[in-house]
Amino acid sequence: MVKEIVVEPVTRLEGHGGLRIVLGDDGKVKDAQFNITSTRFFEKFCEGRYCEHVPRITPRICGICPIPHHLTPTKAVEDAWGVQIPEPARKLRILLQNAKQYSSHLLHFYALAAPDFLLGPMADPALRNVVHVINKMPDVGAMALKMMDFGQKLCAAIGGKSVHPICAIVGGMKKPLDEDVRDKFLKEVDEQIEFTKKTVEIGLKVVEDYWDVVANVGVVPTYYVGLTKNGVHDIYEGDIRIVTPDGKKIDYAPRNYLDALGEHIPDHSYATHMYYKPAGYPEGIYRANCLAMINAADKMATPLADEALKAFREKTGPISHHTFAYHWARLIETIESIEIIATLLKDPDICNPDCKTLDIEPKEGSGVGVTEAPRGLLLYNIWSDAEGICKKLNLLVATNHNIAGIEKSLMHVAKQVFEDKALDGLKLPDPWIK
Amino acid sequence: MPVKVAFMQLSSCWGCHQSLLNAHLGLLPILPELDIVYWPAVVDFKHASLVERPDGDIVVGFIEGVARTKQDTENVKLMRKKCAVIVAIGACACYGSVKGLANLYDIEDLIKRKFMETEAITDEDPKEPTEFVPGFEDYIINIKDIIDVDMFIPGCPPTTENIIAAVSYLLTLVGEGPANLNKNSSVCEKCELYKKGCFLDQKMLCYGPITAAGCEEMCPNNGDICYGCFRPTNKPNNKAKQLKELIDDILALTLEQGASLQHFLDLYLGVSNITNFYFRGDLIQRLAYEPERFATKEVEGRVILDVAPTGNAIMDEIIGRALYLLKDDPSFKFSSKTVCSHCEREVADKVPTDLKRDYQGLPTMDKCFLEQGYICLGPVTQAGCGTICPNKANAPCLGCYGPPVGVKEQGAKFISALGSLCADKDPKEVMKFIKDPAGLFNRFTLADSTLGHKYHDKMEGA
Numbered sequence: 001m002v003k004e005i006v007v008e009p010v011t012r013l014e015g016h017g018g019l020r021i022v023l024g025d026d027g028k029v030k031d032a033q034f035n036i037t038s039t040r041f042f043e044k045f046c047e048g049r050y051c052e053h054v055p056r057i058t059p060r061i062c063g064i065c066p067i068p069h070h071l072t073p074t075k076a077v078e079d080a081w082g083v084q085i086p087e088p089a090r091k092l093r094i095l096l097q098n099a100k101q102y103s104s105h106l107l108h109f110y111a112l113a114a115p116d117f118l119l120g121p122m123a124d125p126a127l128r129n130v131v132h133v134i135n136k137m138p139d140v141g142a143m144a145l146k147m148m149d150f151g152q153k154l155c156a157a158i159g160g161k162s163v164h165p166i167c168a169i170v171g172g173m174k175k176p177l178d179e180d181v182r183d184k185f186l187k188e189v190d191e192q193i194e195f196t197k198k199t200v201e202i203g204l205k206v207v208e209d210y211w212d213v214v215a216n217v218g219v220v221p222t223y224y225v226g227l228t229k230n231g232v233h234d235i236y237e238g239d240i241r242i243v244t245p246d247g248k249k250i251d252y253a254p255r256n257y258l259d260a261l262g263e264h265i266p267d268h269s270y271a272t273h274m275y276y277k278p279a280g281y282p283e284g285i286y287r288a289n290c291l292a293m294i295n296a297a298d299k300m301a302t303p304l305a306d307e308a309l310k311a312f313r314e315k316t317g318p319i320s321h322h323t324f325a326y327h328w329a330r331l332i333e334t335i336e337s338i339e340i341i342a343t344l345l346k347d348p349d350i351c352n353p354d355c356k357t358l359d360i361e362p363k364e365g366s367g368v369g370v371t372e373a374p375r376g377l378l379l380y381n382i383w384s385d386a387e388g389i390c391k392k393l394n395l396l397v398a399t400n401h402n403i404a405g406i407e408k409s410l411m412h413v414a415k416q417v418f419e420d421k422a423l424d425g426l427k428l429p430d431p432w433i434k
Numbered sequence: 435m436p437v438k439v440a441f442m443q444l445s446s447c448w449g450c451h452q453s454l455l456n457a458h459l460g461l462l463p464i465l466p467e468l469d470i471v472y473w474p475a476v477v478d479f480k481h482a483s484l485v486e487r488p489d490g491d492i493v494v495g496f497i498e499g500v501a502r503t504k505q506d507t508e509n510v511k512l513m514r515k516k517c518a519v520i521v522a523i524g525a526c527a528c529y530g531s532v533k534g535l536a537n538l539y540d541i542e543d544l545i546k547r548k549f550m551e552t553e554a555i556t557d558e559d560p561k562e563p564t565e566f567v568p569g570f571e572d573y574i575i576n577i578k579d580i581i582d583v584d585m586f587i588p589g590c591p592p593t594t595e596n597i598i599a600a601v602s603y604l605l606t607l608v609g610e611g612p613a614n615l616n617k618n619s620s621v622c623e624k625c626e627l628y629k630k631g632c633f634l635d636q637k638m639l640c641y642g643p644i645t646a647a648g649c650e651e652m653c654p655n656n657g658d659i660c661y662g663c664f665r666p667t668n669k670p671n672n673k674a675k676q677l678k679e680l681i682d683d684i685l686a687l688t689l690e691q692g693a694s695l696q697h698f699l700d701l702y703l704g705v706s707n708i709t710n711f712y713f714r715g716d717l718i719q720r721l722a723y724e725p726e727r728f729a730t731k732e733v734e735g736r737v738i739l740d741v742a743p744t745g746n747a748i749m750d751e752i753i754g755r756a757l758y759l760l761k762d763d764p765s766f767k768f769s770s771k772t773v774c775s776h777c778e779r780e781v782a783d784k785v786p787t788d789l790k791r792d793y794q795g796l797p798t799m800d801k802c803f804l805e806q807g808y809i810c811l812g813p814v815t816q817a818g819c820g821t822i823c824p825n826k827a828n829a830p831c832l833g834c835y836g837p838p839v840g841v842k843e844q845g846a847k848f849i850s851a852l853g854s855l856c857a858d859k860d861p862k863e864v865m866k867f868i869k870d871p872a873g874l875f876n877r878f879t880l881a882d883s884t885l886g887h888k889y890h891d892k893m894e895g896a
Contacts, residue, residue, distance in 0.1 A: 008481050011474045014448045020566060035566045038445040038503050041544040043552060045535040049873040052793045056832060057532045057877070063449020063591065107455070111476065125478040131465055142459065149458040160827025162456060163449040163591045164834075167827050170793040174828040263554035268565035272549075277556065356796045381553065388791070389869060394553045 001025065009037075012112040012129070014064050015399060017271075021414045029418055032411040034403060036271035046393045051077045051362065051384045052170045054393065058380075059164040061397060064107065066164045067100035067155060068373035068398070071236075074168045076380040079255075080367025081170065081388070083360055088352035089172030094236045095344040096158045096167070097371065101235055102337040103151025103162075104374035105290075105330050109203065110144040113327055117206045120431035136433045140202065147195050150188060154341070157181050172356035179351050189342045196338045200308070203331045209429035210324065216422065218323035220412045221245040222405050223276045223286035225261070226296030227372040233297035233305075233336065235372040240379075241296040242276050242286070247319040249296065254370040257379055261396060264404070273404035274396065287405030288376030288398065290329040295319050302343075305336035323409050362388025373398035437608055438492045440472035440484065442513050444506040444577075445533065446499025450524040451475050453591035457598055464598065467605055484516060492517040494604050497583075500526045500533045500881070501575055505568035514581040519604065519715075522583045523597065525590035529836050530574045530881020532590075537573045537880055537887035538872060545570070573887040587711040589819060590834035590878060596710045596818060603713075612648065612664075619647035621660045622671035626651070633659050634676040639694050641702065643671035644749045659694075662702035666744040674748050681755045682736050692765025695756040703743055703753070710818035717741060717757055722768035722839050725761055770839030773812035773831045776821045781805065785858055789867045792830070803830045804855060809874060814838070814847045834878045843884050845875035 007019040016038040022031040042061055046054050055073040059066035071093055078085065111130040118137070119128050134141030152162040158177055159165025167174050207214060223245060229238030231249075239251040242260055252260045262277035262284070276284035286292070300306040309332055316325055344350060364386040370379045376398035383392040416422035441451070455461070470477050471492060472484045495517030501507045514520055525531035536544055550560050577583060587600050621642035622628055632654065633640035642651075642660035646667040653660050684691060696718070704718045714720050720727060729740040731754075738754035739761065760766040774781075781802045790807040797803060803810035803824060811833035812824060823829045837844040849871065856864050868874065876883050 009474050011478045011480070012476065014475065016443070016445070018566070033566065037505060037567055039548060040445050040500075040502055040533050041536050041539075041548055044539055044544045044547040045532075048538070049535075049870055050791065052791060053870075053873065057535070057873075060447050060449065060532045060590065063447040063452045066447070066449065111455070129477040131470070131476070134462070134465070145458040145461070148455075152456050152458075160822050160829060163452050165827075166823050166829040166832070169829075174796070175799070258553060261554050262556040263552065265549050265555060265557050265560040265563065267561070267563050268567065269563055270567055272555075274554075281556070358795050360793045362793075387869070388793075396554065 002030070012115070014062065017269075019410065020268075021410070021418075023418055027418060029411065029414045032407065032414045033268050034407040034410055036269045036403060039270040043393045043395045046390050049390050051080070051382060051388045051390050054382065054390050055168060055170075056166060058395075061395075062373075062399075063163050064104055065100060065373045065375060065398065067096055067159060068371045068378045070159070070165045070168055071097060072369040072371045072373075072378050073380040073382065074170060075237075075369030075371070076367045076382040077170045077369075077384065078367065079369060080365050080382055080384045081360065081363045083171050083357060085172040085357055086352075086354050088176060088349040089355040091344055091347060091349045092158060092173050092177065092355060093168065095177075095341060095350055096155060096165070097236050098337040098340045098344075099151050099154035099158065101374055102334060102341065103148045103155065105334045105337070106144060106147045106151065106199070108374070109199065109327065109330060109334070110141075110148075117210060117327075118432045120428060122428075123431065123433075133433065143195050143198065147192060147199070150185075150192050154185055157185070169356065171358070171360050174356070176353050176355050177350045182345060182351055186345050189338075189345055193338055193342060196335055200331050200335065203328060207325075207328050212427040214322050214324040214328075216426065217416060218409050218413045219321050220323060220405075220409045221321045222408060223279065223284055224292035224295045225274075225276075225286045225288050225377050225401055226293040227370060227377060228296050228298070231298035233293060233300045233333075235293075235333075235337075237371070240370060240377065243292070243295045243319065244276075244279075245319075245321070247295075249298075254368045254379070257368060257370070257381070257396070261379075263396075269403060269407075271400050271403040273407070274401045275404060282404070282408070285404040285408050286401070287409075288401035289326065289374075290333050291320060291322075291326045292376070293372060294329040294332060300332065300336050302336050302339035304339055305332055308332045308335055323413075362386065375399050376401045436467055436469035437494065437605060438469045438471050440492045440495045440513065440517060441470070441475070442472070442495060442497045442499075442509055443474060444497065444499030444509060444526070445502035446524070446526050448475065449591040450498045450526075450597070453594050454597045456594045460594070460598065464601060464605075484512065487516050489515045490518055493608055494519045494521060496521045496523045497527050497577060498523050500530055501571060501577065501580060502533065502536075503568040503570055507571060507575075507580060510577055510580050519584045520581065521585040521587060521600065521604070522577050523587045523600075524592055525588055525834050525836065525878045527577050527583075528586045528588045528882075529879040530576055531834075531878050534574050534879070534881030534883075535873060535877065540888055541570055541572045574881040576882050584715055585711055585713040588816060588834075588836045592710075593819060593822075595820075600711045603711075614648040615646055615664060616648040617646045617666075617668045619669060620667045620671040621645045621647055621649065621651055621654065621664070622673050623647055624651055625654045625660075627654050628673075632673070634673055634680065637680060639677070639680060639691065639698075641677065641698050643674040643677055644744075644746075644752060645702070661694075662698050665702055666746070666749060668746075670746060670749055674752070678748055678752050678755075681752055681759070682734070684759055687759050687763050687765055689765050692760065692763055695760055696766060699753070699756060699760075715743075717743060717753070718768070721757060721761060721766070722770070728757070728761070730758065768839060771817040772838050773815045773817055773819065773821055773824070773835070776817050777802075777812055778821070778825045779803070786855060789856075789864065797828060797830075799825075799828055809852075811844070811848060811875070813851050814841060814844050832877060833875070836879055836882075844879045845871065845883060845885070848875045 003023040005021040020033040059069045155162035224243040242250045264273040379396040381394040495513045640659040641662040645662040646664040704716045731740045739757040786807045810830035812831040815833045816835040816838040
């Protein structure tokens with residue numbers, strides 16, 4: 001008898017997906033699928049829209065990371081039309097991107113991931129959620145909420161709205177940050193740095209508690225894709241960097257993305273499978289998101305984060321294939337984002353009204369914009385006609401870069417669980433919340 | 435007792451959830467009131483657990499997103515079966531949002547671009563995925579055209595305040611009410627005027643006979659009529675007949691009578707007159723938004739609206755008659771404000787200078803966008819958002835809260851407004867400027883628009 005194990009839907013996930021594992025008579029894993037069950041066709045219905053309006057439609061691709069989905073297409077149109085933006089606008093965008101990174105990473109750590117670790121994998125599913133965590137650890141819960149609140153409010157202060165911002169426009173930003181608003185955030189930022197340090201302490205304790213799991217479950221060699229600028233970790237601009245499973249790093253200018261990134265259409269998922277083109281499919285399957293970014297970076301952009309990266313590498317080696325180390329990698333990126341926020345809040349340029357290039361002409365041609373969204377590389381390729389109407393749009397969105405990698409990890413772990421019984425001897429800590 | 439709630443996420447972006455979660459510390463007082471039985475984004479209950487629940491078991495079901503896949507449509511129907519009250523939350527669930535723009539294309543074209551044509555695809559013969567995926571609907575159908583929806587919270591996303599206000603309101607509906615509320619009695623029972631000749635005896639409208647007791651009869655004892663603020667009683671007083679006769683005898687409302695009936699219905703059944711969400715259970719709101727949804731019937735030679743909010747015949751007839759009288763009466767007022775009416779920008783009623791695209795120049799923060807030549811949907815968009823875009827972000831309104839009360843077609847309404855604004859301009863020039871009317875004026879409401887979706891005329895033998 002063939003046995004099917006179905007998880008429908010995968011919970012604590014933004015988006016729609018199910019898991020399907022097929023076991024044969026012999027107990028061997030025959031198939032492991034990650035089925036993404038929805039797509040909305042943004043790449044088609046943006047055709048015919050004004051190019052400058054595309055960034056006001058595409059944030060609706062993702063309500064958790066609408067900011068990269070606002071900034072990246074704006075950059076793509078600027079690339080197509082050959083528009084330069086003033087430096088204050090660039091700084092404001094970087095601040096906005098990092099504010100989003102900060103709140104999104106914390107949402108992921110505390111609301112989506114933490115219940116698994118704080119309650120333990122054997123906990124009652126009815127209780128395994130952030131509401132229960134807040135009830136049982138009210139101090140940590142309140143701190144987590146204050147951190148997310150800081151990030152989201154900063155997004156709203158710059159973006160207009162934190163969900164589906166409207167501040168960026170081809171040529172720069174609609175307005176600078178008001179000084180009195182800036183001062184409010186400046187007052188709070190030191191406390192946020194302390195909160196981040198506490199969060200990292202909690203995270204590292206969890207990593208230590210679960211080290212047997214981190215080191216032995218889901219260690220899957222793959223390629224990685226990330227964004228770096230001159231080799232330094234960057235979430236706003238730079239080159240697409242591919243990391244091979246044995247740690248070789250290859251950089252591609254954004255406009256050459258098709259040399260590096262291939263897309264395979266699977267028969268069982270609306271989210272397609274991305275891979276490193278020169279290596280072929282499925283050999284070239286890569287992963288994206290924070291672990292990929294950490295693997296891609298020669299160094300972090302800020303001092304505390306760079307120290308954290310060094311500590312990480314001491315434990316995992318120069319390239320980490322540990323799926324469970326994603327959480328640790330996410331914390332390293334969180335540190336970097338709050339350090340960048342603290343630095344930029346002190347930069348007078350973010351309140352400089354010279355934040356928009358005034359004289360702009362649409363141009364026929366194609367443009368590429370790339371950023372690193374909280375869940376991976378985000379790429380927009382837009383084709384404009386001479387009047388600035390979008391003729392065509394290609395989207396390679398963050399989560400999409402991870403689908404094939406997730407499925408590969410799933411197959412690996414399914415074999416570990418069902419064939420090798422690898423979970424049996426694992427050391428699990430006493431749950432923090434019982 | 436915490437109230438059972440479920441959150442269903444259709445094809446969507448998670449933004450409405452994020453907007454709710456943005457309450458952050460503000461969530462702490464509300465969470466203990468909710469028994470979350472399904473919310474894949476946050477808790478671990480699986481789909482099967484929702485299917486297995488008895489019908490009507492869940493008190494409030496929130497639906498977010500559009501029905502893009504066949505699974506979405508099934509989930510919409512499933513929620514209707516399992517939940518007593520269905521709330522459409524966000525522009526997607528209310529109007530289709532930007533995802534409704536897909537209706538400008540055939541599903542085959544959408545599928546072709548996504549799965550066969552995009553530039554990075556390397557397969558020799560790529561095909562639409564069909565294994566363990568649900569398949570697509572031909573076009574986006576509005577949720578309210580699939581099932582009955584009880585409440586609409588518009589916005590892309592609705593503000594945190596909008597969502598919390600709606601949730602709090604719903605919690606008061608299922609709550610116990612004030613501690614001294616006595617539904618087994620009416621205001622008349624202890625009213626000092628009852629025997630010495632009351633308002634009704636003097637042919638004045640007073641709603642005490644059908645109103646629950648517990649208020650200490652402060653209004654009638656102080657010389658004012660009862661407007662019904664303690665809401666329907668289970669045991670109306672005999673004087674309800676007098677009230678009914680008084681209302682039955684009205685042929686055309688005087689201003690005073692109209693105001694009295696509306697004030698009564700507001701307090702007796704309604705949500706306070708705010709427009710951040712639309713609750714169909716509120717008969718006054720429904721009378722303003724969708725009067726055509728009421729059926730009429732005749733009782734004892736009088737036409738009334740066919741409603742049954744209390745389940746008590748005489749009370750329902752009083753309410754039905756009151757609604758009927760208000761329906762087409764000019765004294766019925768329901769204020770629905772537009773973004774413009776809250777916007778702080780200065781309006782000088784000037785015709786716009788040359789129309790501008792948004793990348794051109796930089797608008798000032800103090801003057802109306804339209805007068806500066808930028809397209810802004812404020813005049814045809816319902817208020818409730820806090821005018822964030824025009825006043826905080828220097829960006830024109832995109833129309834995400836949908837049309838205000840009484841406007842069925844946001845895009846057409848804007849085109850008409852633009853026509854009068856640009857009356858002194860050459861229509862050809864204006865038309866040349868507007869290259870994408872659906873994307874500009876129906877960006878959030880195309881799936882709910884009379885424009886419909888792409889059709890092909892299939893002519894015999896053509």
